[in-house]
Amino acid sequence: MALTWNDIKEQFITTAANDPKMAGIIEKMNAGSVTWDEANEYGIRAGQILSDIFKQKRPGLNISEWDIEDLIPKSLGMDHRMVSEVAQAAQTTMNAADGIGIKAQASKFDSDSAYGIVEELKANPDYTNIENTFYAQIINFSLSVVDETIQANAEFQSKSGIKCYVVRKPEWGACKWCQALAGSYDYEDVKDTGNDVWRRHENCRCTINYVHEGSSDLVNNYKKIGGTKTTSKRLTTTSTKTSGYNNMLSAVQNVWDELPDDFKNGTWSADELSEGELKAAYSYIQKTKAMRK
Numbered sequence: 396m397a398l399t400w401n402d403i404k405e406q407f408i409t410t411a412a413n414d415p416k417m418a419g420i421i422e423k424m425n426a427g428s429v430t431w432d433e434a435n436e437y438g439i440r441a442g443q444i445l446s447d448i449f450k451q452k453r454p455g456l457n458i459s460e461w462d463i464e465d466l467i468p469k470s471l472g473m474d475h476r477m478v479s480e481v482a483q484a485a486q487t488t489m490n491a492a493d494g495i496g497i498k499a500q501a502s503k504f505d506s507d508s509a510y511g512i513v514e515e516l517k518a519n520p521d522y523t524n525i526e527n528t529f530y531a532q533i534i535n536f537s538l539s540v541v542d543e544t545i546q547a548n549a550e551f552q553s554k555s556g557i558k559c560y561v562v563r564k565p566e567w568g569a570c571k572w573c574q575a576l577a578g579s580y581d582y583e584d585v586k587d588t589g590n591d592v593w594r595r596h597e598n599c600r601c602t603i604n605y606v607h608e609g610s611s612d613l614v615n616n617y618k619k620i621g622g623t624k625t626t627s628k629r630l631t632t633t634s635t636k637t638s639g640y641n642n643m644l645s646a647v648q649n650v651w652d653e654l655p656d657d658f659k660n661g662t663w664s665a666d667e668l669s670e671g672e673l674k675a676a677y678s679y680i681q682k683t684k685a686m687r688k
C-alpha cells in the first residue's frame with residue numbers, strides 16, 4: 396500500500412507534541428519569550444521528526460505520482476504551519492523587546508521547494524539514488540521556514556523605515572562556504588531571496604538570525620563574529636535559482652571534498668561553478684553512485 400498523508404498525519408503531530416525539546420519551546424512561546432535560536436531548534440526538530448517518519452515508511456517505494464503529490468505537499472504544509480507559528484512568535488518577542496509596535500509577519504509556504512522535492516521523487520521511481528538527499532531536504536525545508544519568516548519580517552520592517560540586520564552564524568565545524576558567509580549584514584544589501592546569505596546546502600545547521608539596529612544582540616553578535624564589523628559588500632547578489640539548480644548544488648556541495656579536481660575548475664566551492672560545470676559535476680556524482688551500488 397502506498398503511503399498517504401493520512402497514514403502519517405497522526406504520528407507526525409503526536410510525536411512533535413510529545414517531544415520534550417519542542418514542548419519546552421512551545422512553553423516559552425506561550426510565555427511570550429521564545430527566541431530566534433529556539434525557533435531554529437524547533438524547525439530542525441520538526442523536520443527531523445518528519446524525516447524520521449519517512450525513513451521508517453520509505454514513501455518512495457511503490458508509490459504512484461498521484462500519492463507523491465498528496466503526501467509531500469501536505470506533510471510539508473503541516474510542518475510549515477507548526478514552525479511558522481513559533482518563528483512568528485520569535486518575531487513578536489523581538490518586537491516587544493525593541494519597542495516596535497508592528498505585527499509579526501508569517502512566511503509563505505515555499506511551494507517551489509516542496510514541488511522540487513515532489514518532482515525529484517517522481518523522476519526517481521527506484522528511490523535509492525536520492526533517498527538520503529530526500530531525508531536531508533525535509534529537514535532543510537523545515538529549518539528554512541524560520542529563515543523565510545526572518546526574511547518576510549525584515550522586508551516588512553525595512554519598508555517601514557526600521558533598520559534591520561541579518562546575522563548568519565556558522566555551526567560548529569561549518570564548511571568553508573558557510574564560514575565565509577558568516578557575518579552581520581545590512582538587510583538592504585542581502586534582501587534578494589537568491590542571495591547566498593539565505594541559502595543552505597544539505598545538512599547545513601548554521602543559524603540565520605535577525606536583529607534591529609541598536610539592539611544589544613547586534614553588539615554581541617558583532618563580537619561573536621571575530622570582532623570585526625563584516626561588511627556585506629563582499630557578497631554579490633545572485634539571481635534566484637530554480638529548485639533543480641539548488642538540488643544539484645546541494646548534492647555537489649555534499650561530496651565536494653571527494654570530488655576530483657577536474658570538476659572543481661579551480662574554485663573552492665560548488666557555488667562558484669557555472670551552471671554547466673555544476674551539471675557536469677552532478678552527473679559525475681550520479682554515475683559514480685550508480686557504480687557503487
Ligand SMILES: [Zn+2]
Pocket residue numbers: 565566569570573596599600601
Ligand atoms: Zn552551514
